[in-house]
Each structure stands twice: as C-alpha cells, then as structure tokens.
Amino acid sequence: MSDAARPSPARETEPKTAIGRFFDSDLWWSFSHSPLVIIAAIVTVVMIFSAVFAPLVAPCNPFDLAQLDLMDSLKPPAWLEGGDPRYIFGTDDQGRDIFSTILYGARISLLVGFLSVILAMLIGVTVGLIAGYTGGLTDTILMRIADVQLTFPAILIALLVDGVMRGLLPPEMHEEVAIYVLVLAIALSSWVQYARTVRSSALVERTKEYVQAAQVIGLPAPLILFRHILPNVMGPVLVIATIQLALAIIIEATLSFLGVGVPPTSPSLGTLIRIGNDYLFSGEWWITVFPGLALIILVLAVNLLGDWLRDALNPKLR
Amino acid sequence: MLFFIARRLAQSVLVMLTVAMIAFALFQYVGDPINNMVDQDTSLADRERLRQELGLNDPVPVQFWRFVKNAAHGDFGVSYRLRKPVSELIAERFPATMELSLISALLALGVGIPMGVYTALHRERLPSKLFMTLSLIGVSLPTFLIGIFLILFFGVQLRWLPTFGRGDVVHIGWWSTGLLTKTGLQSLIMPAITLAIFQMTLIVRLVRAEMLEVMRTDYIKFARARGLKTRAIHFGHALKNTLVPVITIIGLQVGSIIAFAIITESVFQWPGMGLLFVQAISEVDIPVMAAYLMLIALIFVVINLIVDILYFVIDPRLRVQS
Numbered sequence: 001m002s003d004a005a006r007p008s009p010a011r012e013t014e015p016k017t018a019i020g021r022f023f024d025s026d027l028w029w030s031f032s033h034s035p036l037v038i039i040a041a042i043v044t045v046v047m048i049f050s051a052v053f054a055p056l057v058a059p060c061n062p063f064d065l066a067q068l069d070l071m072d073s074l075k076p077p078a079w080l081e082g083g084d085p086r087y088i089f090g091t092d093d094q095g096r097d098i099f100s101t102i103l104y105g106a107r108i109s110l111l112v113g114f115l116s117v118i119l120a121m122l123i124g125v126t127v128g129l130i131a132g133y134t135g136g137l138t139d140t141i142l143m144r145i146a147d148v149q150l151t152f153p154a155i156l157i158a159l160l161v162d163g164v165m166r167g168l169l170p171p172e173m174h175e176e177v178a179i180y181v182l183v184l185a186i187a188l189s190s191w192v193q194y195a196r197t198v199r200s201s202a203l204v205e206r207t208k209e210y211v212q213a214a215q216v217i218g219l220p221a222p223l224i225l226f227r228h229i230l231p232n233v234m235g236p237v238l239v240i241a242t243i244q245l246a247l248a249i250i251i252e253a254t255l256s257f258l259g260v261g262v263p264p265t266s267p268s269l270g271t272l273i274r275i276g277n278d279y280l281f282s283g284e285w286w287i288t289v290f291p292g293l294a295l296i297i298l299v300l301a302v303n304l305l306g307d308w309l310r311d312a313l314n315p316k317l318r
Numbered sequence: 319m320l321f322f323i324a325r326r327l328a329q330s331v332l333v334m335l336t337v338a339m340i341a342f343a344l345f346q347y348v349g350d351p352i353n354n355m356v357d358q359d360t361s362l363a364d365r366e367r368l369r370q371e372l373g374l375n376d377p378v379p380v381q382f383w384r385f386v387k388n389a390a391h392g393d394f395g396v397s398y399r400l401r402k403p404v405s406e407l408i409a410e411r412f413p414a415t416m417e418l419s420l421i422s423a424l425l426a427l428g429v430g431i432p433m434g435v436y437t438a439l440h441r442e443r444l445p446s447k448l449f450m451t452l453s454l455i456g457v458s459l460p461t462f463l464i465g466i467f468l469i470l471f472f473g474v475q476l477r478w479l480p481t482f483g484r485g486d487v488v489h490i491g492w493w494s495t496g497l498l499t500k501t502g503l504q505s506l507i508m509p510a511i512t513l514a515i516f517q518m519t520l521i522v523r524l525v526r527a528e529m530l531e532v533m534r535t536d537y538i539k540f541a542r543a544r545g546l547k548t549r550a551i552h553f554g555h556a557l558k559n560t561l562v563p564v565i566t567i568i569g570l571q572v573g574s575i576i577a578f579a580i581i582t583e584s585v586f587q588w589p590g591m592g593l594l595f596v597q598a599i600s601e602v603d604i605p606v607m608a609a610y611l612m613l614i615a616l617i618f619v620v621i622n623l624i625v626d627i628l629y630f631v632i633d634p635r636l637r638v639q640s
Contacts, residue, residue, distance in 0.1 A: 163599035167348030
C-alpha cells in the first residue's frame with residue numbers, strides 16, 4: 001500500500017501552531033509513553049542546566065583560592081564519619097568541594113562535547129553534500145578517505161591529532177589552547193559518520209524534481225546544496241549528533257584521563273578522575289568515584305535519548 | 319578472486335604509504351630532529367655537519383624514500399625521550415600488549431557470543447532483558463572507569479588482585495610472557511576484563527541482531543516444517559549463518575582492542591606499547607609516535623585483508639559473482 005492510499009487519521013481539531021503540531025506528533029507520543037526516556041531527558045536537562053549555571057548552583061567556587069581552606073582537605077562525604085555537612089561529596093587534596101568541582105567539570109566536558117559535535121557536523125555535512133551531489137572522482141576520493149578513517153577507532157585518531165597539534169604548538173601554549181585542540185581532535189575523529197549518512201541521502205535527493213527545478217532556473221550549486229537539499233537530509237544528522245555527543249564526552253574524558261586533554265587548571269570530569277586516581281590507594285575513593293558516577297550518568301542519559309530518537313524517527317531500524 | 323585480492327593489496331599498499339607520509343610529515347614539520355639529538359653546547363657548525371650526515375638537507379622525496387626504506391626494515395631512529403632505538407622499545411613491549419589483547423578478545427567472544435545467542439532465542443525471559451540493560455550500561459561506561467572501579471573493589475578494598483604492572487614474566491627467546499607465573503596470571507585478570515567488557519557489549523548486540531534476522535528467514539521456517547529438532551535448527555542452521563557477518567566484525571574488533579589497550583594499559587600501568595604511545599604523545603616523542611602509528615596501521619591493514627579474503631572463503635555466493 002502506498003503512502004497516498006493510506007487514509008489519514010481523522011482528527012477533530014487540526015492544530016495550527018508549531019507547538020500544537022509538536023504535541024500532536026508521533027515524536028511526542030513516543031516520548032510521553034516511555035518513562036525511561038522521560039527520566040533520561042530530565043537527567044540530561046538538569047545536568048546541562050546545572051553545568052551551565054554552575055557559578056549559581058555550586059555551593060562554592062572551587063577555583064577561587066580565597067574560598068579554599070587547606071584545613072578542609074580530604075574530608076570524606078557528609079554521611080561518613082569525619083564528614084562535613086558543607087561538603088556533601090567530601091573534598092579533595094586542596095580542600096575543594098567535590099560537588100562543586102563536578103559541576104564546573106561537567107561544564108567543561110559538555111562544552112567540549114557540544115563544540116566538537118558541531119564542528120564534526122559542519123565538516124561531515126559539507127563533505128557529504130559535496131560528495132553526494134557532485135559524484136564522480138570527488139565522491140570516490142572523499143569516500144575512500146572516509147572508509148580508511150572508519151577502520152581506525154575514533155579514540156586513536158583523536159589521540160594522534162592531539163599529539164600532532166601538541167608537537168606543532170610551542171609548549172607554553174599547550175594549556176591555553178588545550179580545549180580547542182581537544183575539540184579539533186574529537187571533531188576530526190568523528191566527521192565520517194555524518195559524511196556517509198548525508199552523502200547517501202544527497203545521492204537520492206539530487207535526482208528529485210525540486211533539485212532539477214532549482215538547477216534549471218540556474219541556481220548556483222552551493223545554494224542548491226545548503227538551501228534546498230540540506231533541510232531534507234537533516235533528520236538522520238540530528239540522530240547521529242545525539243549519539244555522537246555521548247561519544248564525544250567519553251573521548252574527551254578519556255583523553256583528559258590519559259593526561260593529554262584538558263589541563264588541571266580548568267579540569268573536566270576526566271581530569272578530575274585522573275587527579276582522584278592518585279588518591280585511590282590511600283583510601284580517598286570519593287575524589288574519583290563521584291566525578292566518575294557523574295560522567296556515567298550523563299553519558300547513559302544522552303545515550304538513552306539518542307537511542308530513542310533513532311527509533312522514533314526511523315521505526316525500521318528497531 | 320585473484321583480481322579482487324590484487325586490488326585489495328594495492329589499496330592496502332596505498333593506505334600504508336599514506337600513513338607513512340603522515341609519519342614522515344611528523345618528522346619533517348614537528349620539532350627539529352637535530353635539536354632533540356644534541357645538547358645546548360653543540361656549535362652551529364657541528365649541527366650543520368650532523369644535518370648533512372643525516373641527510374636532512376636532501377630533497378624531500380629522497381628523504382621520504384629513505385624513510386620508507388628504513389621503516390620497512392623496522393628502523394625508526396632513536397626515541398627523543400628514552401635515548402634508545404625505537405625498534406628495541408617496541409619489541410620489548412609488543413608481547414605485553416599482544417597477550418593482553420588476545421586474552422581479552424577470547425574473553426569477549428567466549429562470553430559475548432553465548433549471551434547474544436541466548437538473548438535472541440529467549441527474548442522475553444528475564445535474563446535476556448537483564449543482559450540487554452547491562453549491555454546498554456556497558457556501552458556508556460568509559461573503559462578507564464571500568465578499570466578504576468575494578469581496582470577500587472578488588473585491589474584496594476578486598477586486596478585480592480594486584481593493581482598495576484605485569485607481575486613476574488618468563489622470557490622465551492625475545493618474547494616475554496606473564497601466562498606462566500602465578501603473579502603474571504593474577505595481574506592479567508583485571509586488565510583483561512576491563513578491555514573485554516566494551517567489546518563484549520558490542521558482540522552481544524551484534525550476535526543478537528544477526529540471529530533475530532536469520533530466525534525470520536524462510537529456510538528456518540522450512541526447517542521447522544520438516545520437523546527438525548529446535549536444537550538442530552538453532553545451532554545447526556541459524557547460528558552458522560549468523561557467524562558470517564560476526565566474523566567480519568570480530569576481525570575489525572581485534573584492531574580496536576589493540577587501540578583500546580592504550581587506555582587499559584594506562585589505568586593498570588601495563589608495560590605495553592599503548593603506555594609507551596601515550597607517554598610519547600605527552601612528551602612529543604616523534605620517533606615513537608611514528609613507529610607506533612605505522613605498526614598499528616600495518617596490523618589494521620593486514621586484518622582487513624584477512625577479513626576480505628575470509629568473506630570469499632565463507633560465503634560461496636561471492637565466489638560465483640566474481
């Protein structure tokens with residue numbers, strides 16, 4: 001049965017506004033009927049919110065030296081013996097409140113995650129559109145590069161780009177630009193996913209009549225690509241972006257944990273885990289465990305959202 | 319078939335040359351090799367002579383050709399940081415990484431495939447749902463956190479297992495193995511599990527998806543209609559066809575295990591190539607980085623080639639087409 005022959009569901013009132021249409025959509029229906037996804041969405045929103053507004057939410061600013069008291073260093077979580085109710089998750093070796101450092105750390109992690117996903121999306125979508133639309137030799141070369149890169153794990157590519165950038169920059173600049181190096185490294189390791197998806201969609205789109213019409217009236221290729229084809233291939237791109245966000249956060253944390261990511265002066269969750277790792281053997285487990293749990297919860301929530309979005313937008317994949 | 323393999327080989331050589339060019343570019347444009355070899359007192363004339371002796375004034379293509387020739391002989395020069403030949407450093411650490419990777423690959427397959435088959439055959443049973451939830455959590459767990467939590471519980475709290483290093487090793491020729499001593503085996507347990515868990519979750523999901531796909535096909539229905547035993551259908555007919563794509567992915571997984579070993583080795587201070595590579599990156603030790611890059615690329619290319627050829631061996635339809 002073709003789409004045209006299927007009777008459209010009868011509705012008593014046809015919603016007119018964009019918001020009304022959203023609440024009437026399949027997407028909203030599947031969202032509001034899966035409790036796990038709702039929880040994941042709430043967790044994600046709360047974590048993003050508290051990370052963005054960390055200076056307002058956090059009990060103290062862990063990087064303001066005036067607020068630190070070395071007498072308060074290495075205190076266990078509040079519910080354990082020797083704990084201080086002011087520091088719910090305890091403190092680290094410099095007397096910084098773990099809860100506050102987690103909020104500030106999540107801020108860096110999310111910043112790097114979002115920036116690298118946006119950059120990877122820009123690179124990937126552009127390459128994919130050009131490859132799919134022009135075809136021929138350009139397409140072959142671009143996709144060969146993508147294929148070769150895809151056989152190597154993203155983490156390895158990110159490590160390598162990071163290493164090369166470190167070599168190219170003078171050592172005294174490393175700390176300043178570490179975040180941007182990291183964003184570039186993660187983006188260059190993950191653009192392929194977007195490129196391949198967009199290319200295959202663009203291959204289909206370019207034969208459709210609206211594209212032919214645009215070509216006939218003499219529109220330049222870049223305009224056709226970005227104004228006409230792009231909006232039609234964005235659906236899958238958003239799904240990939242959500243899943244890639246979780247991956248980018250993991251890669252960032254891993255590189256920072258390995259000591260080649262964000263420097264300890266403005267730590268991300270990965271850097272915090274690295275710092276805490278040194279105290280694991282002397283019994284101060286909370287310095288590592290709470291940032292670790294925060295990282296897991298964040299990634300799990302984003303992954304659940306990504307899985308749901310993929311299934312909801314494309315039921316065939318289920 | 320021969321044509322296909324020849325084309326694949328040509329592509330592999332092209333990939334290796336590309337990687338060699340990247341590695342060569344590292345030497346050329348990142349840092350000055352002379353500065354890394356001499357100390358501050360060396361005069362400019364001496365530096366110039368050294369430059370001439372090492373052939374750094376030759377045209378770039380000549381230098382590149384020399385680099386490829388040396389690389390093919392396993393010669394990558396001397397590590398800037400450790401002042402030892404890179405080939406020696408890699409050879410020292412190669413067995414540690416290979417043992418860790420191999421054991422965790424076996425672990426991931428040995429547990430992952432049965433779990434995948436079970437969850438596909440009994441979708442509604444409680445253990446299946448539990449396995450699937452665990453695998454989602456497994457995908458979201460960064461490898462290094464698994465390692466840290468294992469260290470915390472089994473190393474620090476319970477004190478059952480050693481938390482770093484390889485334990486005692488036995489040397490057999492140039493190969494050093496930790497599989498023959500008690501401390502060696504004990505040291506292997508936690509790193510192997512850490513490395514295996516992520517691969518395991520992928521294998522469970524893959525085997526499950528493939529198995530579900532195969533169970534829907536007509537020949538399975540026909541086998542049922544013939545009145546074959548459920549056991550025979552599941553393991554004789556379904557599983558065999560499931561394994562075709564699974565083997566391909568497993569080949570590629572071996573490569574990613576070696577890459578993920580970098581993280582595991584850092585967590586457990588496992589004296590393998592990955593740890594060497596991470597230290598090289600933070601110190602910008604170009605020769606070690608270049609050598610590791612070439613070695614990993616070689617391993618990946620060889621595995622890809624084997625997987626492509628395996629396709630032909632396993633799937634008779636491909637042989638007919640070509």
